[in-house]
Amino acid sequence: MMKSLYDVIVIGAGPGGLAAAIAAKQNGAADVLMIDRDLELGGILLQCIHNGFGVEIFKQDLPGPGYAQRFIDQALGLNIEYLLDTMVLDVIPPAAPDEHHRIYAMSKRTGLIDVQARAVVLAMGCRERTRAQIRLPGSRPAGVYTAGTAQRWVNVEGYMPGKEFVILGSGDIGMIMARRLTLEGAHVNRVLEIMPYLTGLTRNYVQCLLDYDIPLHLRHTIKRIIGRKRVEAVETVLVDERWNPVPGSEEVVPCDTLLLSVGLIPENELSRKAGVKVDPVTGGPVVDDGFQTSVPGIFAAGNVVHVYDLVDWVTEAGLQAGKWAARYALGLSTAAGRVPLKAGENVRYVVPHVINPAALANESIRLQFRITQPIEQPVMIEVRDGEKVIARKGEPYARPGEMVNVTLAPKHYDDVQKASALTVSVVKR
Amino acid sequence: MRDIYDIIIIGGGVVGCMTARQLSRYQLKVLLIEKEADIGMGPSSANSAIVHAGHDPIPGSLKAEMNSRANPMWDQVAAELGIAFERSGSYIVAVGAEERAKLDDLYARGQQNGVPGMEILSAEETLRREPQLSPEVSGALWLPTAGLVDTFGAVIAAAENALQNGVKLLLETEFQDFIMDGRRIVGVRTNRGDFGCRWVVNAAGLFSDAVMHKAGVRPDFKITPRRGEYCVLDRAEFTTRSVYFPVPGAATKGILVLNTVHGNTIIGPDSQTVATREDDEITPAGMAEIWRGAGKLIPSVNPRHVIATFAGLRATGNAHSPNPALNYDHDFVIEIPREVDGLVNLGGIESPGLTAAPAIAERVADLLRDAGEPLPEKPAWNPIRPTRPVFHKLSRAEQAALIARDPRYGRMVCRCELVTEGEIVAEIHGPIPALTYDALKRRTWLGTGRCLGSFDLPRVVELLAQETGRSPLEVTKRGAGSEFLFRQTKTVGEREG
Numbered sequence: 001m002m003k004s005l006y007d008v009i010v011i012g013a014g015p016g017g018l019a020a021a022i023a024a025k026q027n028g029a030a031d032v033l034m035i036d037r038d039l040e041l042g043g044i045l046l047q048c049i050h051n052g053f054g055v056e057i058f059k060q061d062l063p064g065p066g067y068a069q070r071f072i073d074q075a076l077g078l079n080i081e082y083l084l085d086t087m088v089l090d091v092i093p094p095a096a097p098d099e100h101h102r103i104y105a106m107s108k109r110t111g112l113i114d115v116q117a118r119a120v121v122l123a124m125g126c127r128e129r130t131r132a133q134i135r136l137p138g139s140r141p142a143g144v145y146t147a148g149t150a151q152r153w154v155n156v157e158g159y160m161p162g163k164e165f166v167i168l169g170s171g172d173i174g175m176i177m178a179r180r181l182t183l184e185g186a187h188v189n190r191v192l193e194i195m196p197y198l199t200g201l202t203r204n205y206v207q208c209l210l211d212y213d214i215p216l217h218l219r220h221t222i223k224r225i226i227g228r229k230r231v232e233a234v235e236t237v238l239v240d241e242r243w244n245p246v247p248g249s250e251e252v253v254p255c256d257t258l259l260l261s262v263g264l265i266p267e268n269e270l271s272r273k274a275g276v277k278v279d280p281v282t283g284g285p286v287v288d289d290g291f292q293t294s295v296p297g298i299f300a301a302g303n304v305v306h307v308y309d310l311v312d313w314v315t316e317a318g319l320q321a322g323k324w325a326a327r328y329a330l331g332l333s334t335a336a337g338r339v340p341l342k343a344g345e346n347v348r349y350v351v352p353h354v355i356n357p358a359a360l361a362n363e364s365i366r367l368q369f370r371i372t373q374p375i376e377q378p379v380m381i382e383v384r385d386g387e388k389v390i391a392r393k394g395e396p397y398a399r400p401g402e403m404v405n406v407t408l409a410p411k412h413y414d415d416v417q418k419a420s421a422l423t424v425s426v427v428k429r
Numbered sequence: 430m431r432d433i434y435d436i437i438i439i440g441g442g443v444v445g446c447m448t449a450r451q452l453s454r455y456q457l458k459v460l461l462i463e464k465e466a467d468i469g470m471g472p473s474s475a476n477s478a479i480v481h482a483g484h485d486p487i488p489g490s491l492k493a494e495m496n497s498r499a500n501p502m503w504d505q506v507a508a509e510l511g512i513a514f515e516r517s518g519s520y521i522v523a524v525g526a527e528e529r530a531k532l533d534d535l536y537a538r539g540q541q542n543g544v545p546g547m548e549i550l551s552a553e554e555t556l557r558r559e560p561q562l563s564p565e566v567s568g569a570l571w572l573p574t575a576g577l578v579d580t581f582g583a584v585i586a587a588a589e590n591a592l593q594n595g596v597k598l599l600l601e602t603e604f605q606d607f608i609m610d611g612r613r614i615v616g617v618r619t620n621r622g623d624f625g626c627r628w629v630v631n632a633a634g635l636f637s638d639a640v641m642h643k644a645g646v647r648p649d650f651k652i653t654p655r656r657g658e659y660c661v662l663d664r665a666e667f668t669t670r671s672v673y674f675p676v677p678g679a680a681t682k683g684i685l686v687l688n689t690v691h692g693n694t695i696i697g698p699d700s701q702t703v704a705t706r707e708d709d710e711i712t713p714a715g716m717a718e719i720w721r722g723a724g725k726l727i728p729s730v731n732p733r734h735v736i737a738t739f740a741g742l743r744a745t746g747n748a749h750s751p752n753p754a755l756n757y758d759h760d761f762v763i764e765i766p767r768e769v770d771g772l773v774n775l776g777g778i779e780s781p782g783l784t785a786a787p788a789i790a791e792r793v794a795d796l797l798r799d800a801g802e803p804l805p806e807k808p809a810w811n812p813i814r815p816t817r818p819v820f821h822k823l824s825r826a827e828q829a830a831l832i833a834r835d836p837r838y839g840r841m842v843c844r845c846e847l848v849t850e851g852e853i854v855a856e857i858h859g860p861i862p863a864l865t866y867d868a869l870k871r872r873t874w875l876g877t878g879r880c881l882g883s884f885d886l887p888r889v890v891e892l893l894a895q896e897t898g899r900s901p902l903e904v905t906k907r908g909a910g911s912e913f914l915f916r917q918t919k920t921v922g923e924r925e926g
Contacts, residue, residue, distance in 0.1 A: 037841065037844070085840065087840075087841035087844070089847075104825070106828070106832060106839050106841070107839050107840065108836040108837065108839040108840045108850075109836070109839070110839070111829055111832040111833055111836070111839055112825060112828055112832060112839075114825075127879075127880050127884070128880070128883055130736075130879075130881035130883060131738075131881070132660075132661075132735055132737045132738045132881055133735060133736070135660070135711070135716050135732070135735060136711070137711045137712050137713050137716070138710050138711060139709070139710050140709070140711075141906070141911060142905065142906035142907075142911040142913050145883070145886070146883040148883065149883045149886055149887060153887055153914065154918055156887075157887055157901070158917050158918045158919065159901060159902070159914040159915075159916070159917055159918065160914065160915050160916050160917070160918055161913060161914055162915060163915055184918050223713075224710070225710075228707055229907070229908070229910035229911035230910060230911055245713075256915075269665065269844075269845070272665055
């Protein structure tokens with residue numbers, strides 16, 4: 001029987017949502033509810049049947065569904081409630097201090113649901129960029145799909161969306177699908193990447209493209225999609241340093257399917273409707289070190305905040321968000337963050353956006369970010385207050401496809417306490 | 430000859446469907462044929478979706494007359510058909526002194542066309558009303574009678590209402606030739622056999638020239654397809670209230686920025702003559718041009734906010750205006766030609782064709798009357814099209830009641846445009862069954878949001894298969910040849926089929 005008020009309601013039961021729900025329960029929230037629009041718990045992991053999950057957290061190389069199952073089992077063991085095949089329509093923050101967050105959702109089974117929560121964790125994940133967002137020229141036939149849609153068809157529904165593929169974008173899902181489709185008997189002609197470097201993980205390049213002799217064409221994009229009813233070919237083209245097509249470099253590549261792996265965008269329609277402030281760079285909510293958004297009591301976990309490259313980090317973020325959501329629900333923490341974090345040299349953005357120095361008294365805060373361009377030489381990651389370096393860490397290189405992180409520890413407490421803002425930079429060593 | 434009709438309409442675009450609806454009033458046996466898998470797949474589904482005030486066509490032309498006649502009809506048409514329509518008004522926005530001077534000419538032209546309520550606004554007043562516009566604005570012509578309309582809905586609703594009143598529709602039925610008895614048309618030959626009739630209405634749009642040539646009519650008439658490209662912006666990121674035209678150039682009304690009945694801003698179109706009547710491609714040059722044009726009017730439009738791109742073709746004709754006083758070669762053709770008996774010939778219906786469609790339909794009836802058809806009215810004619818529930822437009826209480834009645838309205842299939850399984854199933858089994866993905870898109874707007882269908886597509890393919898008893902392998906985007914899927918990965922017993 002559903003309750004009318006929960007301590008914590010988690011929207012989305014993928015890796016971020018599962019972790020948040022588990023952590024909320026473990027941190028004292030008695031009534032926790034997960035709501036997911038799909039038919040099963042686990043989110044997009046269920047269609048990620050390849051391995052590569054859990055290396056950080058479990059020191060094991062698991063397939064997506066196996067990774068998800070560990071958290072599903074844990075959530076069920078904790079008696080966390082959940083609603084499946086249920087869509088959240090609105091999250092409405094309280095209008096007065098004695099009120100709660102209100103959530104409207106619906107499903108075939110239950111009809112409209114009107115339920116309240118002391119704290120909410122947004123864990124809706126992300127969605128794929130489309131051909132319109134990169135304004136891909138040409139005709140608009142069947143056979144142009146995002147890599148994730150194709151992945152769902154192949155791995156969940158059991159259908160092949162094509163025979164002869166070209167993949168645009170060297171994002172991880174695209175490379176993984178290149179391998180998957182090859183294993184299912186299709187031919188992947190090539191993967192095109194407009195940037196002069198790989199945008200996904202190097203390990204996926206090695207394991208999915210190199211091992212299967214699938215060519216990667218850097219600095220190439222699609223000039224034109226050809227075919228009226230179904231894709232018949234794509235015209236590829238080399239681009240120069242300013243992404244302008246190089247005349248004479250065009251090549252017509254016959255194919256019946258074009259897969260797009262051209263980036264992911266945090267999914268924040270509900271967040272915006274709830275009045276949560278969204279960072280235009282990440283596309284996700286502005287959060288503090290407890291993953292609380294600009295709306296008190298609304299937290300955000302995982303890819304809804306910024307797009308991670310490893311699910312392990314999503315889980316870690318979910319655990320944080322769930323813990324702080326529970327504390328909020330129990331009235332244990334209302335302190336808002338104070339010290340803003342700024343993106344310095346070579347850094348595109350930093351999450352969290354703001355930190356509460358008090359939190360450093362007894363625990364560490366992991367700062368995560370992406371850089372603007374590849375630096376293929378040893379680098380130093382620095383956290384500075386003005387000119388003063390508070391924390392630093394060396395890395396052999398830094399690439400936009402791989403998230404960078406640096407940790408502030410209790411030993412930095414005094415320095416952070418004094419700072420009015422911190423800047424995170426990546427500099428060549 | 431399989432069946433004998435009084436009238437066969439060739440072409441299920443907005444003109445053909447509005448004409449079918451008009452003719453469904455009368456005691457006539459009417460057949461509408463469309464070569465594609467659904468109605469409204471040509472220019473009627475890819476345009477600016479505006480009911481024009483009527484300021485633009487050359488005074489005295491058929492375009493001007495039809496535009497001015499049709500504009501006031503839309504409140505009633507939209508109400509009867511249950512389609513979204515909003516009198517948003519429109520602005521012609523002048524930037525710089527030179528363009529400001531041209532507003533007076535446009536005002537005068539509008540007066541000649543009988544456009545009501547026009548006003549020339551100062552730069553200050555324009556910016557006060559519409560602060561998004563460029564600070565370089567030097568004034569604007571305000572046209573309060575312009576409106577926004579659901580262009581997909583207009584076609585579908587008109588056809589549904591026609592069917593409801595007895596018109597027969599055949600899809601995937603392509604006109605091949607006329608069947609003649611001397612100089613009299615007695616039928617049409619199609620890929621699905623011959624159909625007898627006393628009258629044919631040529632509403633073939635982009636192909637109207639080919640159809641009339643088969644009857645030996647206007648051998649010099651030629652459709653020159655002109656493509657216009659558009660971008661649709663995310664309504665969560667950017668919205669506008671009205672329709673903003675630039676001061677027009679020679680051939681077109683220019684690149685506009687406008688609101689739609691769905692709240693998404695559209696920018697476009699450019700104008701590019703293309704070689705084939707199928708070339709509705711997006712091009713880098715076209716995109717660059719519409720962004721230049723849109724940015725001139727509203728500098729804050731941002732390519733990052735694009736959620737969809739599309740292009741449509743204008744069926745530009747070369748008919749001299751029937752008004753002998755005009756030296757104008759791109760007028761509408763709306764006539765009963767002398768060369769044959771039994772043809773109502775429509776051609777060159779480009780912009781303002783959507784606006785003009787209800788008036789063109791009335792004119793077709795007038796021409797038939799003039800030719801001696803008595804057109805007695807059907808006593809039971811019902812102009813009201815029954816609408817189906819649109820979940821996201823309902824109040825919470827209505828939504829709850831709807832799900833209680835049919836639980837399928839409780840499952841969201843399109844997460845961006847909030848389209849439920851109930852709505853999709855209703856359209857699959859609707860008066861003109863939506864049997865392709867694009868047909869569902871035009872009826873429900875699923876897949877038109879920011880994820881462009883990547884979420885709903887597998888779910889909709891499954892629903893289409895399930896509801897029509899087909900395999901997902903047979904489900905298409907827009908008819909045979911546009912299948913989404915090729916084969917099953919591995920056949921497991923229970924998933925077979």
